[in-house]
């Protein structure tokens with residue numbers, strides 16, 4: 001249990017159910033509470049009509065409708081992107097980013113999709129991250145804490161007050177599979193009766209936590225997996241993703257095979273392009289050989305220099321050449337994010353807390369990326 005002054009979110013479902021059952025109140029009241037507070041976000045949960053008396057005092061003492069609050073909100077000039085700076089009750093902050101796509105534009109039309117009805121929310125799962133990927137701003141923070149299921153769901157609640165959300169990507173701060181229980185619980189709420197999101201519109205991105213890759217296909221059927229690969233050999237991957245030492249490439253690819261055997265889903269492979277590091281022709285061929293027999297979409301992501309490491313972005317010309325080798329020689333379905341250094345939707349580690357959205361990034365629709 002936490003300190004007396006801290007309260008749980010009503011979306012911390014396991015705690016809420018346990019507390020209700022402890023006082024003899026049926027867990028079905030959880031749905032009544034959520035429905036009411038979503039329709040009336042300014043109401044406190046204990047004011048929900050029809051709650052048993054025993055539940056009112058308990059909820060008043062231990063729960064809040066929202067434990068977090070939006071401290072800042074910034075929308076790009078063209079209206080495609082909105083960043084929410086969300087303060088947790090402990091005082092720490094995370095970001096959630098809303099990206100809007102035009103559902104009317106054709107797939108892979110070669111340009112950004114302005115406005116329109118599809119909105120994707122990029123959520124954070126941790127404050128900071130312990131994985132230490134060498135291109136990543138969040139990785140330099142170390143791990144400051146795990147978000148609860150309620151804090152994860154609250155990002156959706158806040159964003160839904162800005163625009164209706166259709167897709168969720170776990171590509172904000174943190175390694176989602178290192179906060180597995182809360183992420184699974186949060187997604188189960190998002191895809192449940194109240195929020196009703198389709199599992200196929202949710203993508204969990206990992207840098208490769210092998211034991212959890214093996215369990216996620218069973219725990220979250222229908223949800224998409226994105227794998228942040230960034231290198232096709234163990235040696236190179238260890239330079240970019242230090243945790244590859246604990247989760248070596250051959251075991252990671254075996255885990256990917258097992259995941260796909262169970263899930264039967266196409267996997268999005270994320271690859272941040274770092275000039276002179278992982279963008280040579282030789283590396284392209286190694287990557288093609290590694291991926292050609294897998295059901296994947298490879299997403300080449302221009303490195304975002306705002307993440308302030310020593311890396312440099314690959315030139316547009318080299319990106320195109322790299323893609324041609326993957327596509328033309330190895331037949332790997334490969335896409336490129338177009339806007340150099342601005343794409344906040346690319347992968348975990350490409351979301352930068354202090355980066356302004358005034359110059360809006362061009363966006364690729366995650367729904368297209370994950371479709372089979």
Ligand code: SF4
Nearest residue numbers: 129133136139348349
């Ligand atoms: S890239 Fe992702 S997994 Fe790696 S340190 Fe950054 S947030 Fe963590």
